[in-house]
Amino acid sequence: MKWSRTNVLVTGGSGHIGSNVVKKLVERKAASIRVIDNLNAYPFNQLKVYGKEFQDADRVEMVRADIASKDIGKHFKDVDVVFHLAAYADVAATIYNPDEDFRTNVLGTYNVLKSSLDAKIGKYVFASSAAVYGNQPPPTPGEPPMFREDMKPNPLSTYANSKLWGEYEANLFYKLYGLPTTSLRYFSVYGPMQIPKPKSHSWVIAIFLMRALKGKPMVVFGGNQVRDFTYIDDIAEATVKAAEAAGNEGEAINVGTGVPTRIDSLAETIKKIVETKIGMESTIDYGPRPKGDPLGGYAATSKARKLLNFTPQVSLEEGITKTLDWLLENKNLTPDYV
Ligand SMILES: NC(=O)c1ccc[n+]([C@@H]2O[C@H](COP(=O)([O-])OP(=O)(O)OC[C@H]3O[C@@H](n4cnc5c(N)ncnc54)[C@H](O)[C@@H]3O)[C@@H](O)[C@H]2O)c1
Secondary structure, eight states: OOGGGOEEEEETTTSHHHHHHHHHHHHTTOSEEEEEEOOOSSSSOHHHHTGGGTTTOTTEEEEEOOTTSGGGGGGGTTOOEEEEOOOOOOHHHHHHOHHHIIIIIIIIHHHHHHHHHHTTOSEEEEEEEGGGGOSOOOSSTTSOOEEOTTSOOOOOSHHHHHHHHHHHHHHHHHHHHOOOEEEEEEOOEEOTTOOOOTTOOOOHHHHHHHHHHHTOOEEEESSOOEEOOEEHHHHHHHHHHHHHSSSOTTEEEEESOSOOEEHHHHHHHHHHHHHHHHOOOOOEEEEOOOTTOOOOOEEOOHHHHHHHOOOOOOOHHHHHHHHHHHHHHOGGGSOTTO
């Protein structure tokens, strides 16, 4: 495909991952890039933080709109590729507000899919989540499971269920109507510009680093949970590659590193990096594992290699160090509630 002849629409393009996808599309010189976002996800001006990634690029148009509104289709005219990243994207928040989860993640996703079909776009890429796996049986007791795309999904939250619905609906739009769709199951994303949301325990690397820099203890809830931490730039690259690579239509594909990390060992790694890099001592406290918090697992990566031509580039230590560098330069963006 030729990006210079491709008009792109990114929903959620003023969020953490979406703005990094837009940045990649600017670098690839896409003909035009339209962002649809309602700018409601954070208690600060998102355009001042995430918009920095693209606000100077004249090929980017920002549309403030809600994907759950019926007339969203009017923004899809002449669009060739849609990256659908807008979501009510905080698992904890969806548990307290399933209405908003349904409104944005199901109804909004339906609107984006249907508008993509009506506009006869050439490719639809959907941001799904490793949360669709929930808990899976460990290969041997105590060993974390590798999440393979052919495993039976087991959503444990309305968020995970809404993402799974989005995958199935995208797959059906491909099979029934021929809309070329691909779903990506992102594993735990982290990196510069990730700012935890109020009352959320998601995004543990950002939370631990911010607390360490404030001199507050990092609090490990449980500790034996496993996550596959995947650096933001790798996530954005895999997302763009999903549109570039041929032959992945109708598929759901993991985007992760294939490396499991326990949360207690993550805290130790961050403690070591902060001490080595800026000579600051940090402390670790422990609490009980929250109910419903999945034990987790790590990504099988062969499907992404084959169907996205994607291999992650950034190791956990390197990614944490880059995140720390960004935080040190942007201390004003650390929220009071962390
Ligand atoms: N961060 C992760 O670890 C992770 C993991 C798996 C999947 N995902 C998925 O990746 C996508 C991006 O997540 P993120 O981490 O960048 O979150 P984010 O909250 O930073 O970005 C989501 C964006 O969607 C926008 N949005 C929310 N509701 C909307 C609506 N009704 N209409 C229009 N815009 C709306 C928000 O303003 C925000 O800019 C989401 O679909 C999320 O579910 C994220």
